[in-house]
Amino acid sequence: MRLKPLFSSNLTLWAGPRLGGNTLLVLLFLCVCAFAKAKDDDTNAQTPRKFKVVLDAGHGGSDPGKPSKFGYRESDIALKIALALGKELEKDPSMEVTYTRKTDVFIPLKKRGAIANAAKADLFISIHCNAHHTQAYGTETYVLGLHANEENLRVAKAENAVIFLEEDYETTYADYNINSPESIIAFDVMQEEYLEQSILMASLIQDNFRKKLKRKDRSVKQAGFVVLHQTVMPSILVETGFITNVKEGKYLASKKGQQAIAKTIADAVVTYKSKVFIPEAETQLIPKANTTDKIVAGVTFKVQLAASSRKLDPKPYNFKKLPEISRSREGGLYKYYSGNTSNYTAIKRRLSEAKAKGYTTAYIVSFDKNDIKVPLAKVLN
Numbered sequence: 001m002r003l004k005p006l007f008s009s010n011l012t013l014w015a016g017p018r019l020g021g022n023t024l025l026v027l028l029f030l031c032v033c034a035f036a037k038a039k040d041d042d043t044n045a046q047t048p049r050k051f052k053v054v055l056d057a058g059h060g061g062s063d064p065g066k067p068s069k070f071g072y073r074e075s076d077i078a079l080k081i082a083l084a085l086g087k088e089l090e091k092d093p094s095m096e097v098t099y100t101r102k103t104d105v106f107i108p109l110k111k112r113g114a115i116a117n118a119a120k121a122d123l124f125i126s127i128h129c130n131a132h133h134t135q136a137y138g139t140e141t142y143v144l145g146l147h148a149n150e151e152n153l154r155v156a157k158a159e160n161a162v163i164f165l166e167e168d169y170e171t172t173y174a175d176y177n178i179n180s181p182e183s184i185i186a187f188d189v190m191q192e193e194y195l196e197q198s199i200l201m202a203s204l205i206q207d208n209f210r211k212k213l214k215r216k217d218r219s220v221k222q223a224g225f226v227v228l229h230q231t232v233m234p235s236i237l238v239e240t241g242f243i244t245n246v247k248e249g250k251y252l253a254s255k256k257g258q259q260a261i262a263k264t265i266a267d268a269v270v271t272y273k274s275k276v277f278i279p280e281a282e283t284q285l286i287p288k289a290n291t292t293d294k295i296v297a298g299v300t301f302k303v304q305l306a307a308s309s310r311k312l313d314p315k316p317y318n319f320k321k322l323p324e325i326s327r328s329r330e331g332g333l334y335k336y337y338s339g340n341t342s343n344y345t346a347i348k349r350r351l352s353e354a355k356a357k358g359y360t361t362a363y364i365v366s367f368d369k370n371d372i373k374v375p376l377a378k379v380l381n
């Protein structure tokens, strides 16, 4: 069949033979099929979960934060750094950023935590500026805990004081005596699970401040911050510098300073993510059983990695990135497992993997249909 040249004198755009009605129908049908196929592929594709960061610019609205005789507002500086940090993180498509505030508004401390918890965030970062009656300077990053000294308590008290601006604070925070961080954390140790990750994140930020920006490193500290207490994820609070220091205050209020601080924290988030995060889509991939695999119906095998009095977040980042981590409580101890399968061959592979990663005393345990532990030897016979 001879094809008409494209763009011939009669401006026919179709290069092929003229189409009859049936040909059109067939083409249309093929198109629909191709579309359906593409859609199908889309839904089957494993889209990796994003790493979710909640950025909390301290203070705002009727709460300007700490005073500075130079006229700087902590709430403004914190917001600008938080927005710049978010912009930096959002360049990475594997990150998802949520803000507790993007404008100059008042947000109660409890609401900030609620926003982070609703977002099911992987990390919570609260941004603040410090103040002191001396010319103190430098950066410090806090994780929730008992204040080690009076100075940490002073910082926590100042950040917690915003509670008194909230309506009904006496009922909302009835369980807190904010002048005593012990009372804040004594009745609930939720954050304990996330302490290790929080300290890791805090250290990465402080290291970056010191190495990349030559800032004075006032170290990672612990104190009873109400805002950190509200979240159920690794959470930190960064005091980015002193607005009461002549030089540092100027730096914090400058666009250049804010951008540099934001970039430095963003770099720390990227490092943290690379150390702790495995997209769930990856961890839930269960290799297909080979025909030669030994499957024991009605039994669940797990590899017991550790037993400890410490309550850890049952996530791969706490267990050298081993997947499918679960936790149970038995006789006052927390037991940590990797794997959840009735495939005995597969669990043996997981055991070798765990041993190779340093869990040299790991072993296989088996559970019956009612989740009751049964001796392995009995199950295998």
Ligand SMILES: [Zn+2]
Pocket (backbone or CB within 6 Å): 058, 059, 065, 066, 074, 127, 128, 129, 159
């Ligand atoms: Zn503050």
